Amino acid sequence: MRVLVPRPVGEGARLAQLLRERGHEPILSPALDVHFEDGPELSLDGAQAIVATSANAVRALAGRTEEREIPVFAVGPQTTEAARTAGFAMVRGANGDSRALAQKVSQWTPPGAGKLFYAAGDASTDDLVNALSQQGFYVEVMRFYRATERATLSDAAATGLRSENIDAVMLYSPRSARVFLQQVVRAGLQKECGKIIALCISRAVAEALPLLPFADIRIAAQPNRDAMLDLLG
Secondary structure, three states: EEEEEEEOOOHHHHHHHHHHHHOOOEEEEOOOEEEEOOOOOOOOOEEEEEOOOOOHHHHHHHHOOOOOOOEEEEOOOHHHHHHHHHOOOEEOOOOOOHHHHHHHHHOOOOOOEEEEEEOOOOOOOOOHHHHHOOOOEEEEEEEEEEEEOOOOHHHHHHHHHOOOOOEEEEOOOOOHHHHHHHHHHHHHHOOOHHHHHEEHHHHHHHHHOOOOOOOOEEOOOOHHHHHHHHOOO
């Protein structure tokens, strides 16, 4: 299948490689650009663990501390992989969303063992913090990057849609879905989306696409990259 990938540049390249390994043809068209925030060496004093819902946040955190022995509690496979690649010695993954992560954290460690350091991005929601706080954890939040929106589709994506040469698009967040929708509308390619399948990591992502007439909308069985790839059959 020819698959449109609106992921930021780094994640898009990694996803493209996985698609090629499965015999698909990726077409890259980032919806968002990620900008890491500079800053001094971080102190993790008093923290019993890091919680992370973003591979980008893990990479940014790793660049600002040499600490690698502190446990990392990650939301899913991509974030878990990023933490292990960065050299963190003890990484646990929830293989789900922020709700699943909050439930797992309460099983992995008690609130009294110390605060949790939440490595976040600018679009991270308060759901995880609220859920952990209700369980008695104190959570310190630090935002490590911001994401800016691209106004237009890539040339390859626009050409592929116009020529009906794209089979599917992979959408990983409500924000990137909304940006993709805006890009399509600006290009006047709404009708062309009637030929492609929208692969959504969650129902919330699918609900961000009411104005596009996709041939089909598929929602991953689990909110992670492996389940998204499974949607391609």
